[in-house]
Amino acid sequence: MTARMDARFAALKAEGRPALVTYFMGGDPDFETSLGIMKALPEAGSDIIELGMPFSDPMADGPVIQMAGQRALAAGQTLAKTLELAREFRKTDNDTPIVMMGYYNPIYVHGVDKFLDDALAAGIDGLIVVDLPPEMDDELCIPALEKGINFIRLATPTTDDKRLPAVLKNTSGFVYYVSMNGITGSALPDPSLVSGAVNRIKSHTDLPVCVGFGVKTAEHARAIGAAADGVVVGSAIVAQVAGSLTKDGKAGPDTVASVATLVRGLATGVRAARLVAAE
Amino acid sequence: MNETPKPNSFRSGPDEDGRFGIFGGRFVAETLMPLILDLQGEWEKAKNDPAFQSELAELGKHYIGRPSPLYFAERLTEHLGGAKIYFKREELNHTGSHKINNCIGQILLAKRMGKTRIIAETGAGQHGVASATVAARFGFPCVVYMGATDVERQAPNVFRMKLLGAQVVPVSSGNGTLKDAMNEALRDWVTNVDDTYYLIGTAAGPHPYPELVRDFQSVIGKEAREQILEAEGKLPDLVVAAVGGGSNAIGIFHPFLDDDGVQIVGVEAGGRGLQGVEHCASITAGAPGVLHGNRTYLLQDHDGQILEGHSISAGLDYPGIGPEHSWLHDIGRVQYVPIMDQEALDAFQLLTRLEGIIPALEPSHALAEVIKRAASMRKDQIIVMNLSGRGDKDIFTVAKILGMDM
Numbered sequence: 001m002t003a004r005m006d007a008r009f010a011a012l013k014a015e016g017r018p019a020l021v022t023y024f025m026g027g028d029p030d031f032e033t034s035l036g037i038m039k040a041l042p043e044a045g046s047d048i049i050e051l052g053m054p055f056s057d058p059m060a061d062g063p064v065i066q067m068a069g070q071r072a073l074a075a076g077q078t079l080a081k082t083l084e085l086a087r088e089f090r091k092t093d094n095d096t097p098i099v100m101m102g103y104y105n106p107i108y109v110h111g112v113d114k115f116l117d118d119a120l121a122a123g124i125d126g127l128i129v130v131d132l133p134p135e136m137d138d139e140l141c142i143p144a145l146e147k148g149i150n151f152i153r154l155a156t157p158t159t160d161d162k163r164l165p166a167v168l169k170n171t172s173g174f175v176y177y178v179s180m181n182g183i184t185g186s187a188l189p190d191p192s193l194v195s196g197a198v199n200r201i202k203s204h205t206d207l208p209v210c211v212g213f214g215v216k217t218a219e220h221a222r223a224i225g226a227a228a229d230g231v232v233v234g235s236a237i238v239a240q241v242a243g244s245l246t247k248d249g250k251a252g253p254d255t256v257a258s259v260a261t262l263v264r265g266l267a268t269g270v271r272a273a274r275l276v277a278a279e
Numbered sequence: 280m281n282e283t284p285k286p287n288s289f290r291s292g293p294d295e296d297g298r299f300g301i302f303g304g305r306f307v308a309e310t311l312m313p314l315i316l317d318l319q320g321e322w323e324k325a326k327n328d329p330a331f332q333s334e335l336a337e338l339g340k341h342y343i344g345r346p347s348p349l350y351f352a353e354r355l356t357e358h359l360g361g362a363k364i365y366f367k368r369e370e371l372n373h374t375g376s377h378k379i380n381n382c383i384g385q386i387l388l389a390k391r392m393g394k395t396r397i398i399a400e401t402g403a404g405q406h407g408v409a410s411a412t413v414a415a416r417f418g419f420p421c422v423v424y425m426g427a428t429d430v431e432r433q434a435p436n437v438f439r440m441k442l443l444g445a446q447v448v449p450v451s452s453g454n455g456t457l458k459d460a461m462n463e464a465l466r467d468w469v470t471n472v473d474d475t476y477y478l479i480g481t482a483a484g485p486h487p488y489p490e491l492v493r494d495f496q497s498v499i500g501k502e503a504r505e506q507i508l509e510a511e512g513k514l515p516d517l518v519v520a521a522v523g524g525g526s527n528a529i530g531i532f533h534p535f536l537d538d539d540g541v542q543i544v545g546v547e548a549g550g551r552g553l554q555g556v557e558h559c560a561s562i563t564a565g566a567p568g569v570l571h572g573n574r575t576y577l578l579q580d581h582d583g584q585i586l587e588g589h590s591i592s593a594g595l596d597y598p599g600i601g602p603e604h605s606w607l608h609d610i611g612r613v614q615y616v617p618i619m620d621q622e623a624l625d626a627f628q629l630l631t632r633l634e635g636i637i638p639a640l641e642p643s644h645a646l647a648e649v650i651k652r653a654a655s656m657r658k659d660q661i662i663v664m665n666l667s668g669r670g671d672k673d674i675f676t677v678a679k680i681l682g683m684d685m
Contacts, residue, residue, distance in 0.1 A: 056584040057458065057570060059465045060308045067450055078582040104306060105569045109583030131306040131569065133650065156310040158472055181310050182470040249672060 002125040005097045005150060005173050008047060009208050018225040020270040022263055023050035023101065023208050023234035026085050027077025028241055033251040034072070036090045037241070037259050038089050042096045045267025047068060048210075050128065050234070051088075053082050053102030055137040060130045064235045066232030067242065076204035079106045079115070080278040085124045091125035098153060099126040100174070104140065112140055126150035134166045141170050154178050155201055161170070164204050173221055174230060185235035188214035195227035218269030225273030228245040233266055280590035289536035289612050294605060297486020297573075299606035302360045304483045307572045308467045315572075319487040321392050326494065331387060338383050338550030339498065342416070343373050345380075347499075349663070354633045362516065362656035364649060365610065366666040367503045367531060377499060378409035378480060386413040389476035395422040396471065399478045400464040402429055402457035402523070403641070405434025405478030405668055412443035417504070421445040424463040427455035429593050436672055452588040455596045482601035487574030489601050496530025503663055504534050504631025511661055516543045517652065520665040521591035521645040522615065523559065523595035525604045527667035536612060544652075545604060546644045548590035549617030562598040562608050562615040563674035575602040589674065591620035592640035596669070622647040624680065628672065639668035654684035662674055 012019050022041050027034050029077055054069035056078050061069070085099050100119065106180060107115045107129065115145070119127070134141075139188050141151040149171030158165050163178055168175065177197060179189040198209050212232030225231045240262045244255040286292075292299040297462040305315060339345040345368040348371065352364045369377040389397060397419045401407030407423040408486040414421035423440055427449040430437055440447050453459035468477045482492040501519075507515055518535050520528035535541045550558030558564065561576040572583055578586040578598035590596045607613040624642055626647040631637050638646060642665065649664050656662070670677075677685045 046402050056453070057462055059462050059571070060310075060469060063452070064468075069319035073584060080582075102570075105579070105585070107578075108569055109566075109579065109581070110576075130308050131572075133305065133307060133309050133312045135305050137313065154309045156308075158313045160313065180312070181472045183466045186470070222332065 001150060002097070004095060005125045007095070008097050009174070012047060017274050018228055019047040019230035019269055020045055020210070020267050021048040021050060021209060021212070021230050021232040022046040022237055022239050023052055023232065024241070024259070025052035025054060025065065025072050025077055026082035027072030028068040028238070029071050029245055029249060029251050029255070030062060030075045031077065031081055031085070033255055035085055035088055036256040038085060039092065039259040040256050041263060042093055044263035046096070046263055048097045048099065048230070050101045050232070051082060051086060053079060053100055053106060055103040058103060060183055061251060063182040064185045064239050068238045078115045079110050083118050086124055090157060093124070097125040099128055100122060101128040102130070104129050104131050107140065110142055116144055116149060119149060120147060122147060126152045128134055128151065128152045128154065128176060130154070133167065137170050144172060145172060152176055152203065157181055157197065161200070164201065168205045171207060174210050175205060176232065177201060177209055177211045177228070179213045180212050182213070184213065186214055188216065188220050191223040191227060194224060198228050218265045221266045221269030222272045225270045227237040231270055237262060251266065286359070286469040286604060289607070290322050290533060292606065293378060293486060293490055295417070296572045297490070299603045300609060301567070302574050302602035302605040303486055303489055304574050305572065306574065307485045307568050308469060314468070315485050315487070317392065318368065318388070319338065321388060322487050323490050325391060327386060331391070332582060334387060335384055339380070343379050343383065344371060345498065346506070347371050349503055349510065351510070352634050354632065356653070358633055359653040360648060361653040361658065362652055362660040362662045363658070365507060366500060366663065367517070367663060368501060369527065369541040369542050369665060369667045370669035374405070374409045374412050375671065376405045376409070376639065377496060377530060378389045378406045380493060380498055380530070381480065381526060382409040382413040382478060384418050384491070386419070389419070390417060390430045390463040392531065394474060394476035394597040395419065396475045396607045398424070398464050398467050398475055399480060400424045400457065400460040401480060401590065402426070402460070402596055403595060403672060404429070404433040405672070407445070407447070408436050408439045408477050408478070411440040415443045415446060422467065422668060423447050424450050424460040424467070426460045427451040428628065429456055430561035432676065433593055433672060434674070435455060442589065456587060458536055458585065465571070471538065475478045482526040482529045482603060483571060483575065483599060484571055489603055491572065493529045493533055493603060495527050496668045497533045498535035498583050499530040499665060500526065500532060503531055507661065507663055513661070514541055515539050515661040516540070516656065517544065517662045519544045519546065519645045519649050519662060521595065521641045522600060523597050523641065524599070527600035527665050529601060529603055532613060536611070543613045545613055546594060546648045547615055548588070548595035548644060549619040550589040550591070551620060556586050557589040557648070559590045559595050560617040561598060562605065563617050567605065570599055573602045575599050575605045591623060592644065594639070594641040595644065616648060618644040618647045625678065626650055627677065636666070637674070638666055638668035639670045640673045642667045
């Protein structure tokens with residue numbers, strides 16, 4: 001684990017509450033606005049940032065994140081610019097862990113070694129690469145771990161007990177439990193099923209388990225947060241960005257502020273999670 | 280990537296991780312990993328199961344119409360004045376193309392696995408029609424994802440699929456062509472993992488698809504090899520096929536790969552020329568990358584974003600190519616060349632007039648390459664070309680280009 005990720009989860013443990021992990025798409029709707037969103041996230045109560053890397057063919061994403069990626073690419077976003085977002089952010093925040101999330105091809109084309117060096121220099125703490133399962137660990141996971149960057153793996157309902165050890169083997173930072181089979185932005189799963197799944201994963205690992213897919217409101221965040229070490233919110237934030245844009249798809253006057261408002265609400269939910277769970 | 284050592288055989292791939300050299304692999308979301316591992320396990324069992332093989336052969340014979348003829352194109356040969364030209368007549372198969380060979384094989388796998396729902400992607404609609412056909416024959420509900428642009432330009436095939444009982448879902452994300460249809464099929468699969476079988480139409484995608492599609496299509500090359508030996512008493516000098524994803528090509532190439540004297544040429548869609556982005560020549564003008572579950576040559580920009588290609592033929596309109604072709608290119612066993620829209624169109628018309636065969640626009644690309652090469656070859660030399668589909672589906676496209684009203 002990187003020092004930032006360690007320190008953040010240790011602090012959360014001391015506080016006795018789950019993490020709020022917030023995803024946004026780098027470069028959506030443009031570089032400057034997305035930098036503004038990124039800077040606003042920690043202040044609004046986000047504990048860990050997932051920085052989306054746009055890709056032309058996001059095969060595991062629903063329409064909300066697909067369209068965000070298209071907006072970002074249309075505005076000229078590239079992998080180099082997404083790394084630049086992190087570098088700019090680190091100038092004023094050296095504590096909040098940043099996890100880059102996306103698909104492998106832009107990284108492969110950038111060059112794996114060069115990408116890892118650039119990511120370290122930009123202050124990246126972890127990677128989530130959707131289309132690199134454990135069978136493909138030699139591609140990026142092992143080189144990333146060797147350089148001290150966490151490789152965060154997705155576990156899903158199809159990851160059974162037989163497969164779970166292989167999935168967890170080279171996972172570090174935290175485990176991202178995708179709470180249902182499907183694409184991002186799907187409906188909220190039954191929190192009781194989530195709790196069972198989290199316990200199942202925890203019986204195989206000491207890593208924190210964060211849960212995502214379908215969390216949209218403070219109440220969702222509270223319910224999922226009661227059962228997990230962290231709650232991941234993605235599509236809801238991206239949809240908030242989309243809803244704030246002008247008719248021609250440009251940043252609106254309230255884009256950054258409306259995302260911050262949403263995240264403040266989600267943060268309230270996360271902070272209430274354990275209080276209720278303890279009752 | 281050009282340092283791959285020469286293997287003892289060109290036919291032994293992929294390795295156990297689904298790699299052909301650096302190409303292939305299993306680049307999929309975790310949700311899908313258990314599914315493709317299941318499929319691989321079932322495929323290993325099925326390919327060694329005599330009952331499976333005999334059911335496949337029976338259906339091949341009585342439902343598809345195999346073996347397809349190897350036809351000596353006498354008038355075309357005379358017209359060009361060089362090598363003897365033979366066509367492997369895959370366009371005579373049930374549903375009008377080679378696509379049915381793979382669909383029959385995979386639907387038998389789906390049945391063995393206890394799946395109850397079929398999904399497929401299609402570009403020109405040939406694979407969609409073949410999938411809808413086998414789904415009807417075996418009583419499965421079938422959903423076909425098709426780019427919205429293709430739905431428009433391939434209306435007859437859309438109607439065929441609907442007649443066969445399939446649900447056709449137009450995909451409007453991206454440019455609404457084959458790659459977008461494949462993205463959407465993968466999204467469906469990730470959502471419906473328990474009951475759904477994804478019937479991929481080309482020799483691409485995550486392992487084991489490139490291998491199993493190739494094996495189901497290799498019946499083309501096996502028959503052609505026997506047929507040419509019977510007709511001429513020797514192997515051909517040249518084997519030619521068109522390459523989009525590359526299933527008809529790998530099907531005819533594979534049985535000839537270890538025959539030293541046989542030159543093999545894959546023909547990519549050169550579209551309106553290779554200078555810009557209006558082509559689909561992944562090998563000639565692309566670079567290695569990762570998309571749709573495998574590493575292969577792709578049309579992409581410097582940031583690794585996938586480009587939309589262009590071809591007059593919807594079936595070749597895909598920015599990638601099967602991973603085995605990428606490997607065969609890198610080790611130099613198969614040569615890949617581009618043919619432009621106009622050259623394919625000219626070949627389409629020539630064959631129609633000389634031989635009374637209306638070819639699909641996909642094999643018209645292969646034909647244009649044959650036309651280029653035949654005249655400079657000796658009269659005792661032999662070319663075998665895969666005539667992978669018939670052109671009925673393309674007459675509207677061609678009429679429009681020729682300025683005819685239908």
